[in-house]
Amino acid sequence: MKNLSILRHAKSGWDAAVERDFDRPINKRGERGAELIGQYARRKGYAVDRIVASPALRVTGTLDIFQPAAGIEAIEPHWDRRIYLASAATLLDVLRDAGDDAQHLLISGHNPGLEDLILMLVPETTDDRYRAMVEEKFPTSALARLELDIADWRDLDAGQARIADFIRPRDLDPALSPAMD
Numbered sequence: 001m002k003n004l005s006i007l008r009h010a011k012s013g014w015d016a017a018v019e020r021d022f023d024r025p026i027n028k029r030g031e032r033g034a035e036l037i038g039q040y041a042r043r044k045g046y047a048v049d050r051i052v053a054s055p056a057l058r059v060t061g062t063l064d065i066f067q068p069a070a071g072i073e074a075i076e077p078h079w080d081r082r083i084y085l086a087s088a089a090t091l092l093d094v095l096r097d098a099g100d101d102a103q104h105l106l107i108s109g110h111n112p113g114l115e116d117l118i119l120m121l122v123p124e125t126t127d128d129r130y131r132a133m134v135e136e137k138f139p140t141s142a143l144a145r146l147e148l149d150i151a152d153w154r155d156l157d158a159g160q161a162r163i164a165d166f167i168r169p170r171d172l173d174p175a176l177s178p179a180m181d
Helices: 028-044 057-070 088-096 113-121 129-136
Strands: 002-008 050-053 104-109 143-148 161-167
Touching: 002 113, 028 057, 028 143, 028 161, 050 057, 057 104, 088 104, 088 113, 104 113, 113 129, 113 143, 113 161, 129 161
Parallel strands: 002 104, 050 104
Antiparallel strands: 002 143, 143 161
């Protein structure tokens, strides 16, 4: 069994003067969301042993806050440019490249790709409230943990996952309500 945690980058600073979207930083609200979600992951005991992430500034900034809060600051992320604004199919390829030694992989990047990836991996069922929440929206700093009955990441395919947990910053602090996720 493998675990896959999917972390969307924190709230971006749209008022920042940047030439490229790739260089957009997170804002104060995003910093708070990343910290809360990291603390939640620590409390839940998520034993992440590998991280693959987009090298975009808003993802690196998110992980700079999330990792220490989650107690996984010793893990050096593998920065994979393919994740930046990737489709679910490309993200699936990135995950398949993880090999077989990672038991709990965390991927951090962008929407709509991450949301589409979750919906691709988790089959529709009538009683899956987490999937329904993701279908509604996978907001900034949201974290979904999926369980997969596979031995090797190369075997990952559509419809193989169950959502074991899904948390949004607003679930932990109502002040971070969905105003501009």
